[in-house]
Amino acid sequence: MTIELKSLVLFGHHGYLEEERRLGQRFLVDLWVDVDDDAASSDDIDQTVDYRHLAGLVREVFAGPERLLLEGLAGAVVDGILDRFVAVERARVRVRKPDVVLDPPVEHAAVIVERAR
Numbered sequence: 001m002t003i004e005l006k007s008l009v010l011f012g013h014h015g016y017l018e019e020e021r022r023l024g025q026r027f028l029v030d031l032w033v034d035v036d037d038d039a040a041s042s043d044d045i046d047q048t049v050d051y052r053h054l055a056g057l058v059r060e061v062f063a064g065p066e067r068l069l070l071e072g073l074a075g076a077v078v079d080g081i082l083d084r085f086v087a088v089e090r091a092r093v094r095v096r097k098p099d100v101v102l103d104p105p106v107e108h109a110a111v112i113v114e115r116a117r
Contacts, residue, residue, distance in 0.1 A: 001034065001035055001036070001037045001039060001040050001048075002032050002033065002034050003031070003032075003033045003034075003035065003051055003054070004030075004031065004033075005029075005030065005051055005054060005055060007028045007029075007030060008029040008030075008031075008055060008058055009027075010028075010029060010058065010062040011024055011025070011026055011027070012024060012025070012027055012062040012063070012073075013066055014027070014062070014066055014067045014068070014073060015068065015097075016068050016069065025097065025099055026097075027062065027073070027096065027097060028095075028096040028098055028108070029077065029093065029094070029095050029096070030093070030094040030096075031058070031077075031081075031091070031092070031093055032093075033049055033054065033081060033088050033090075033091050033092075034089045034090040035047075035048050035049055035087045035088055035089060036087065036089065039087075047087065048087055049085045049088060053085070054085075057077065057081060058077055060080070061073065061076045061077050061080060064076075070097065070109065071111050071113065073095045074094070074095040074112065074113035075113050077093045077095070077113075078091045078092075078114070078115045079115070081093075082115060082117065088117075090114065090116040090117070091114070091115060091116075092112065092113070093112070093113050093114075094112045095110065095111055096108040096109070096110040097109045
């Protein structure tokens with residue numbers, strides 16, 4: 001079974017450019033978290049992961065130390081999920097920068113990190 005959180009909107013002081021870290025910018029985060037199928041039949045939150053806690057973890061990572069790369073942000077979220085939630089078998093995280101300035105223009109820049117136990 002997969003829990004999905006799509007387009008969590010966060011503001012953080014992360015980025016390769018000093019200006020990005022100084023001014024901060026908006027990020028979008030998507031999570032796909034695989035847990036045992038038992039939660040679907042038990043209807044017991046203790047058999048799964050409370051998605052409010054997942055969102056809280058993402059908020060903690062983005063409020064934490066500055067990171068230069070999207071790779072570091074996504075990796076920190078995935079590692080936090082696997083460390084904190086024992087019910088999780090696999091986690092996939094996409095971090096997007098929707099306001100990135102490139103030539104030619106793009107909708108967003110993104111990195112996806114996936115890890116399993």
